[in-house]
Amino acid sequence: MEEALLTVKNLNAWYNNEKMVLSDFSFELAEHEVAGLIGLNGAGKTTFLKVLSGLHPAFRSDGICFCGSSVDFRKQDFKLCRYTVFAEDNSFSYFTFREYLSYVCSAYGKVVSDVSELIRGFHFEEYADTLLRELSTGNRKKVFLITAFALKPRLLLLDEPVNGLDFQSTEYLYQQIAGYKEHGTVLFSSHILESITLTSDRVFVLEDGKIRRTFEHGQINAADIREALHDENDR
Numbered sequence: 001m002e003e004a005l006l007t008v009k010n011l012n013a014w015y016n017n018e019k020m021v022l023s024d025f026s027f028e029l030a031e032h033e034v035a036g037l038i039g040l041n042g043a044g045k046t047t048f049l050k051v052l053s054g055l056h057p058a059f060r061s062d063g064i065c066f067c068g069s070s071v072d073f074r075k076q077d078f079k080l081c082r083y084t085v086f087a088e089d090n091s092f093s094y095f096t097f098r099e100y101l102s103y104v105c106s107a108y109g110k111v112v113s114d115v116s117e118l119i120r121g122f123h124f125e126e127y128a129d130t131l132l133r134e135l136s137t138g139n140r141k142k143v144f145l146i147t148a149f150a151l152k153p154r155l156l157l158l159d160e161p162v163n164g165l166d167f168q169s170t171e172y173l174y175q176q177i178a179g180y181k182e183h184g185t186v187l188f189s190s191h192i193l194e195s196i197t198l199t200s201d202r203v204f205v206l207e208d209g210k211i212r213r214t215f216e217h218g219q220i221n222a223a224d225i226r227e228a229l230h231d232e233n234d235r
Contacts, residue, residue: 002071003030003031004028004029004030004031004065004068005030005066005067005154005155005185006027006028006029006052006064006065006066006185007027007028007029007063007064007135008025008026008027008028008061008063009026009061009063009064010024010025010026010061010062010063011024011026011027011048011051011059011060011061011064012024012059012060012061013025013026013047013048013056013058013059013209014058014059014150015047015058016101017128020088020116020209021044021047021209022044022047022048022051022059022209022210023046023208023209023210024210025097025209025210026211027048027204027211029130029155029185029186029187030067030185031184032181032182032184032185033181033185033186033201033202034105034178034180034181034185034186034199034200034201034202035185035186035190035198035200035201035202035203035204036189036190036195036199036200036202036203036204036222037049037187037188037189037190037203037206038189038190038191038193038196038203038204038205038206038225038229039191039206039207039229040160040207040229041056041098042190043206043207043209044206045159045172045189045206046159046160046210047209048206049084049157049187049189050087051073052073052082052084052155052157052187053073053082053084053157054073054074054078054079057062057074059178059179066081068235079107080108080150080174081084081153081154081155082153082154082155082156082157083100083108083147083148083151083155083156083157083158084140084154084157084158084159085145085148085156085157085158085159085161086144086159086188087159087160087163088137088163089140089141089144092129092138093132093133094131094132094133095131095132095197096128096129096131096132097124097127097128097129097130097132097143097146097147098128098129099187100143100147101115101146101147101150104147104151105150105151108153109152110151113150115146115150115200118146118149118150118176119174121140121156121169121172121175122145122146122169122172122173123166123168123169124139124142124143124146127139127142128149132162137163137164138164138165138166139167140164141163141164141165141168142165145158145173145176149176149180152183152219153184154183154184154185155184155185155187156180156185156186156187156188157186157187157188158177158186158188158189159188159189160189160190160191161173161177161190161195162190162192162195163186170195172197173215174195177195177199178198178199181201186199190234193222193225193226194222196220196225197220197221197222197225198203200220201216201217201218201221202214202215202217202220203215203216203225205222205225205228205229212228213228225228
């Protein structure tokens, strides 16, 4: 495994002072890996991705390092290194896909790349010039996924990326995730076990805001992960 890209020590996050969503959460991502987060509803997957995306300010930590240096998730220098695709996103409703892609590339200081292959792969040809507000949930998800893979950030965060996608687009998404290590690191959450086992180098099983089990490479198989999730449910 490559050297650490992101290290988080003893992270605590909450929505109110009486209930911690993440508690003493320690986590490390390597350069050029695909890491999957899986857990039952309420385990803290989405909250953790929101913290990394600078959208959840109610947290504290003993140390957060990106590429060996202390980092603030809400500062511009870190934001330019990551892009997040959320499970649901109704923003930019009056943009078309092409307008949104142009806007994002400009914000990240990148030239708009040729996305024709991504558009074909996600079967999005008919919708590239349609307002996002007029798209179905699945096609709106494709807008953000195509943008993410075109942008190629050093850290790509995906929250339930399979939700709403058709079968062919799901298969294409798995290929894109698995091949992303050439460009950077992917951290994604999913409740679909197949998406985790087919693409991940490491799998983190979350329970009650902590990582309870970690599976790596040859250890990753559906039966063992399913058993770990069932163990959580029995506690």
